[in-house]
Amino acid sequence: MNRLFNRNRMLIILFGIIILILLIGFSMTDRDSTTRAEQFTADAAAGSQMIINAPFDFVGSLFGTISRSFNAVEENETLRAQLEMLPQMQADIERLESENAELREALDVSSKQSYESINARLISRSHxxxxxxxxxxxxxxxxxxxxxxxxxxxxxxxxxxRVNGGTSYVEMLTTSVSQNNLSVEILHDGSPVYGNVQKYDKERNLLVVENIKNRSGLASGDEVFTSGLVGNYPEGLLVGTVVEVENDEYGLSQNAYVQLVSNTDDIDMVFVIERSPESMED
Structure with a gap:
């Protein structure tokens, strides 16, 4: 009985091997279509591959999403920092443009004068x-x-x-120190009228020019320049414009009230004028 069972089992195995060989041989032949068995085997293999790859794809997608999230956070922080810097950058650009305009203006004014000038910048001013x-x-x-x-x-x-090695102290025309020996000429209809700066009227924010001859004909809008007759001031430096003229208390001369052309509240770039020996001899 056992021998018969073993023989039948061998026959079944041999028959299965023969069928497998035939199937393999049949599948290797050139055909335009596949058998249902091949289709089933391919579909089963593809489905198994999808099932096996699904967890790996999910994990890879999850890590990719997390990585992109971190990158997005870093990029947002960078963009936010750049946005926060925009007002400062704009302010720096405007400041540099203003400084360039001042330098060009100072260079243009300096180049039109016959005297030597030394460009300088204000570094200290107490309230x-x-x-x-x-x-x-x-x-x-x-x-x-x-x-x-x-x-x-x-x-x-x-x-x-007052002069130090690398800095200097400047007294403004609004102080009595700078007003000493400041002789000016006021141009009226092309003719000069001379006077001396005596004081600065702090209530009206005007220079007071005295010792002007009577009937000088001065009027509002006449320009005031340094005369070059006294001190180290060269001739022709613009001081301001006349806003009012009146007789002095004795009626012997006139006083002129002069508005400075320089803005005393906004001083940055300045240039120091060096009077040449030739002009001092003249």
Missing amino acids: DQWLNSFTIDKGEADGLSQGMAVMTPEGLIGTVT
Whole structure:
């Protein structure tokens, strides 16, 4: 009985091997279509592959999403920092444009004058002396000396009163120190009328020019320049414009009230005027 069972089992195995060989041989032949068995086997293999790959694809997609999230957070932080810097960058651009305009204006004014000038920048100005003085970044090493005139791009602003090695102290025209020996000429209809700056009227924010001859004909809008007759001031530095003319208390001469052309509240770039020996001899 056992022998018969073993023989039948062998026959079944041999028959299965023969069928498998036939199927393999049949599948290797050139055909335009596949059998249902092949289709079933291919579909089963593909389905199994999808099932096996699904967890790996899910994990890879999850890690990719997390990585993109971290990258997005970092990119957002970078963009936010750049956005926060925009106002500062805009302010820097406007400041540089303003400084360039001032430098071009100062260079243009300086190039039109016959005297030598030394460009400087305000570096210190105390609030309690706001209308009296300030410090600039040029000194004796740069050729500055006491008594030199100091101008803004608009006009005269003060006098160098103390010189250090690399800095200098400037007294503004609003103080009595800078007003000493300041002789001016006022042009009226092309003719000069001379006078002396005596004081600064702080209530009206105007220079007071005295000792002007009577019936000079001065009028509002006449321009005031340095005369070059006294001190180290060269001739022709613009000081301001006349806003009012009146007789003095004795009626012997006239006084002129002059508005400075320089903005005393906004001083940055200045240039110091060096009077040449030739002009002093003249």
